[in-house]
Amino acid sequence: MKLAYIVPSLALWANGACAYKRLSPQQAANDIKGQDLNNSLQKLYNIALDNNNSRAFGLPGYKASIDFVHKRLSHGDQFDISVQPFTHLFSQTRKIALTGPKGEKVDVVSLQYNHATPLPGGVTAPLVLIPIDDERGSGCFEDQWKGIDVKGKIALIKRGKCHFINKLKLAKDNGASAAIVFNDNPAQTAGSGSLGAENIGKLAPVGVITYDRGNAWADRLKSGETLETNLIIDVITEKRETWQIIADTKEGDPNNIVMLGAHLDSVQEGPGINDNGSGVAALLSIAESIKQKSFKNKLRFAFWGAEESGMIGSNYYVSNLSKEEASNIRFYYNYDMIASLQPYYIIYSDSEAHKTGAQYLYEYLTEHGYPAEYTPFGSSSDYIGFLELGIPSSGIFTGAGPPQDVCYHTACDDIKNINEEAFLVNAKAAAYAAASLALSVEEVPKHEISSTNPSSKRGMTRNMARWANVARGAEKVHSCGSERKVFM
Known part of the structure; x- marks a missing residue:
């Protein structure tokens, strides 16, 4: 609109x-x-x-x-000022919580347009390490998932080389109940990222954790330990009206x-x-x-x-x-x-x-x-x-x-x-x-x-x-x- x-102009006209x-x-x-x-x-x-x-x-x-x-x-x-309304799919993580193998609370970050886990209890399941591949990226390609049983489990995936979307789609397609992605260098912060409104329903729920925590879990899994974690994600997703301003001189x-x-x-x-x-x-x-x-x-x-x-x-x-x-x-x-x-x-x-x-x-x-x-x-x-x-x-x-x-x-x-x-x-x-x-x-x-x-x-x-x-x-x-x- x-x-x-x-208001009365202060400019002089002649x-x-x-x-x-x-x-x-x-x-x-x-x-x-x-x-x-x-x-x-x-x-x-x-x-x-x-x-x-x-x-x-x-x-x-x-x-x-x-x-x-x-x-x-x-x-x-x-200025002639216009306020232009439009609607878009809004998504917000209302709660995300990760409990580690010893019952400890683990710092975890969500992403925009994340997917909810079953509520109220979330997903409790063993972790499965997706093989670390620093050349091609871990969990980026279908062949990297072959022979790995992630059905009903939580995939542990190293970040990097390809977008989260690639990793999470493959996790869902291979039956994982959820995924935990860990940062690929110690200095990295999770920050904020979007999985894209167009991908709702196509990806596994995800939590992002630190490099140190993820690496430690990966080493334990490689040594043959069984690690069970609990991931709870509560997400609201709905269309909301918003606005932007256009002002012409x-x-x-x-x-x-x-x-x-x-x-x-x-x-x-x-x-x-x-x-x-x-x-x-x-x-x-x-x-x-x-x-x-x-x-x-x-x-x-x-x-x-x-x-x-x-x-x-x-x-x-x-x-x-x-x-x-x-x-x-x-x-x-x-x-x-x-x-x-x-x-x-x-x-x-x-x-x-x-x-x-x-x-x-x-x-x-x-x-x-x-x-x-x-x-x-x-x-x-x-x-x-x-x-x-x-x-x-x-x-x-x-x-x-x-x-x-x-x-x-x-x-x-x-x-x-x-x-x-x-x-x-x-x-x-x-x-x-x-x-x-x-x-x-x-x-x-x-x-x-x-x-x-x-x-x-x-x-x-x-x-x-x-x-x-x-x-x-x-x-x-x-x-x-x-x-x-x-x-x-």
């Missing part, structure tokens, strides 16, 4: 034209202040603290985040739109301050910096919902664009995790078309002494839908997981989990780039739209399933040289 809040000062890229960057960015982050953090330390889709903290952003954008008469040509997006939701396990309060705060400061300025091309700000469930909101948005509406979006910038404590300065670009917008991010960062580098897009943030449509895109990413962000997808992604220097310069670079394209998109090639608005629910479902396969789960992916980080 379209919501526009209008001869029917608004006497706004012309937007300047350098001034837009200068207008971004660290204190303003930090104030926005503190607001988001306070919302999380008031809502069980989370701002995740389907939970009260997300609705409070929507209200906060809407209120910020509604000050003045600069009233200034600018509606046929030439420069779009900036950042996902507003966190994971259920934490407040999501770097991921992705950092991107949200940057967009809010940029929106403030361009108020009462004149520029040629319209700017559009998007605060996406349910990204952590698989880029659901942004994909819903692009799925519902007409061909004309999609053609009018000349460039898309994505800002997801721009303040990691030990940052990369990654600028997404893997074509000349992408570089027409990426160059401004690169130019600002390198001219200010930061080691920015062009890097191909990954497969797991809100740029996915825009790339699918052929819309030139870019964005900044500073890294997920250790060492860049050791609190990625955990409860410690809080107000202290921010590199303020990286945060400020990246937000300034984003403002500089937005202002540059707001003044001219002449270098940006006109794009052919590779797919358009689905003509039916069936068509949209096909598109959503295809995107889900491309961007499996809610993992962050990036490449830096030969390094690649994927939640597996």
Whole structure:
């Protein structure tokens, strides 16, 4: 629904034209202040603290985040604001508990879209070790399960090399009542990951444990011991309505739109301050910096919902664009995790078309002494839908997981989990780039739209399933040289 809040304008009008000062890229960057960015982050953090330390889709903290952003954008008469509702399958683990062979309580973590065990008692069964294969990955292929009797038992599987989904599907297909996956290095945290709504009913219930605990159990099983454990998982899964905000400047040509997006939701396990309060705060400061300025091309700000469930909101948005509406979006910038404590300065670009917008991010960062580098897009943030449509895109990413962000997808992604220097310069670079394209998109090639608005629910479902396969789960992916980080 379209919501526009209008208050008397303070702008001066003369001869029917608004006497706004012309937007300047350098001034837009200068207008971004660290204190303003930090104030926005503190607001988001306070919302999380008031809502069980989370701002995740389907939970009260997300609705409070929507209200906060809407209120910020509604000050003045600069934006046409839309709140776009959509529904998605919500999943939350209400309880997970693991009891070890001696009756001891064992630390265990669940995953989004996990499967419930029988309740109330869960699964009590012997552990069966799936042979450890550090070359191919343990339990990743059907031949690795041959000759192993897991029917009615709990499979113990080492993490790594392939997605959890592969391991858990094979566990279920081979009759396992549940699976316990242990981390594949001592420094690894379970973090948060998604098994994907499309896999409900297809996988074994799973708990994730530490490397040390899993290795110890594996050694005992190899020596011939019998180990019996109990795993209880209680999961709620239901469709829930959620929302995202789209705000267009009233200034600018509606046929030439420069779009900036950042996902507003966190994971259920934490407040999501770097991921992705950092991107949200940057967009809010940029929106403030361009108020009462004149520029040629319209700017559009998007605060996406349910990204952590698989880029659901942004994909819903692009799925519902007409061909004309999609053609009018000349460039898309994505800002997801721009303040990691030990940052990369990654600028997404893997074509000349992408570089027409990426160059401004690169130019600002390198001219200010930061080691920015062009890097191909990954497969797991809100740029996915825009790339699918052929819309030139870019964005900044500073890294997920250790060492860049050791609190990625955990409860410690809080107000202290921010590199303020990286945060400020990246937000300034984003403002500089937005202002540059707001003044001219002449270098940006006109794009052919590779797919358009689905003509039916069936068509949209096909598109959503295809995107889900491309961007499996809610993992962050990036490449830096030969390094690649994927939640597996």
